[in-house]
Structure formats: C-alpha cells, structure tokens
Amino acid sequence: MxxxxxxxxxxxxxxxxxxxxxxxxxxxxxxxxxxxxxxxxxxxxxxxxxxxxxxxxxxxxxxxxxxxxxxxxxxxxxxxxxxxxxxxxxxxxxxxxxxxPAPMGRxxxxxxxxxxxxxxxxxxxxxxxxxxxxASEVPTAKKKTTKKAATKTAAKKPAVKKAAAKKPAAKKAAK
CATH class of the missing domain: 3.90.470.10 (Ribosomal protein L22/L17)
Incomplete structure (x- = not known):
C-alpha cells in the first residue's frame, strides 16, 4: 500500500x-x-x-x-x-x-x-x-529498530570492556 x-x-x-x-x-x-x-x-x-x-x-x-x-x-x-x-x-x-607543425618538417x-x-x-x-x-509506517518501524538497537548495544558493551582489560595487561608484560 x-x-x-x-x-x-x-x-x-x-x-x-x-x-x-x-x-x-x-x-x-x-x-x-x-x-x-x-x-x-x-x-x-x-x-x-x-x-x-x-x-x-x-x-x-x-x-x-x-x-x-x-x-x-x-x-x-x-x-x-x-x-x-x-x-x-x-x-x-x-x-x-x-x-x-613541429620543427624539422615533423x-x-x-x-x-x-x-x-x-x-x-x-x-x-x-x-x-x-x-x-x-505517518502510518513510522511508529511500527521505530518499535522494531529500538528492540534491535537494545540488543546490539548490550552485545557491544562487554566486548569493549574485554578489549580495555587486555590492553593494560599487555603494557605490564611489555615493561
């Protein structure tokens, strides 16, 4: 429609x-x-x-x-x-x-x-x-994206914390 x-x-x-x-x-x-x-x-x-x-x-x-x-x-x-x-x-x-024309007849x-x-x-x-x-399509699309966004952000947060924890350990081993 x-x-x-x-x-x-x-x-x-x-x-x-x-x-x-x-x-x-x-x-x-x-x-x-x-x-x-x-x-x-x-x-x-x-x-x-x-x-x-x-x-x-x-x-x-x-x-x-x-x-x-x-x-x-x-x-x-x-x-x-x-x-x-x-x-x-x-x-x-x-x-x-x-x-x-160029020099020498060329x-x-x-x-x-x-x-x-x-x-x-x-x-x-x-x-x-x-x-x-x-106007009729916007509210349904927003509801779907908010659920997906919440799961994606929750999955990304632990990965960031793990990466931050590894960096100081690597620096201590290098010293």
Missing amino acids: AKAAVEKIREFRAEAKFQRTSPQKAKLVLDLIKGLRVEQALNTVHFSTKRMAPVIEKVLRSAIQNANYVSQEQGLDVDVDNLYVKTAVANEGPRMKRIR AFRYQRRLAHIIVTVAEKKSPTAVSAAD
Whole structure:
C-alpha cells in the first residue's frame, strides 16, 4: 500500500551535444548548480565568469521549458517554482584529431575535446504529502529498530570492556 501512496517524481532533462570544450571545464560550472533550486541556479550561472556558463544557462532554461511544456501537454501539476537541479553532467564526446607543425618538417598530433552536457530538473517533494503518507509506517518501524538497537548495544558493551582489560595487561608484560 505504501507504493501506491507514493507518487512518481517526474524528471525533465535537456541536452547540449558536441560542445567545443573539455568535459572537465564544463563540470566546473555544473558542480556549482547541482542540487540548487532552479531560480538560484540560473542566477549562479548567469553571473559566472566561465566561458561555458552561457551554454549551461541555455541548457538549464531548456530543461525548465521542457518541464513546463510536458506539464501542459500531459495535464500534470508541475510547479515550475518548486523545481531543482537534480543532476548536471558533462560527458565526453568524440575527439577531433588535429595536427600542429613541429620543427624539422615533423607534425605533432593533439586532440580537441568535445562535451555532451545533460541537465535534469525535478520537482521537490512537498513535506506535507510525505509526512501524511509515511505517518502510518513510522511508529511500527521505530518499535522494531529500538528492540534491535537494545540488543546490539548490550552485545557491544562487554566486548569493549574485554578489549580495555587486555590492553593494560599487555603494557605490564611489555615493561
């Protein structure tokens, strides 16, 4: 019955593929917005000085618009103000192989890295719905854990006393 009461939280995502930057540089900006509310994440990215910040801002806005569009099309009740950044990932894309001239007619190869940026937003659970659904399960779970905790602590106490008794004996033998 608990599974029926819990609603599935919808996730909305947006991708920007083949961006001309290394995934490592994109992750520096993405780590700033992980877990933040959407409004705060947009402000953070907007005022970031990194070169990838405008691209990531565009992807984040696209994910928000995807949430808005899907909620209207499917008739879902999604509160855009209650969204947060669930995941923000920069995966490695294909590498472009390039050649740089080197001394004495040689050529050195180097690689230009590309990144696939994926941002996922989800709606936070409302605390009233969670507490009402789990209220019936919490008291039974607490009773079971308290009995187990009492037996575990009773079993651990003598082991600690024995270990403490052995240490001074070992020190006396060493002297």
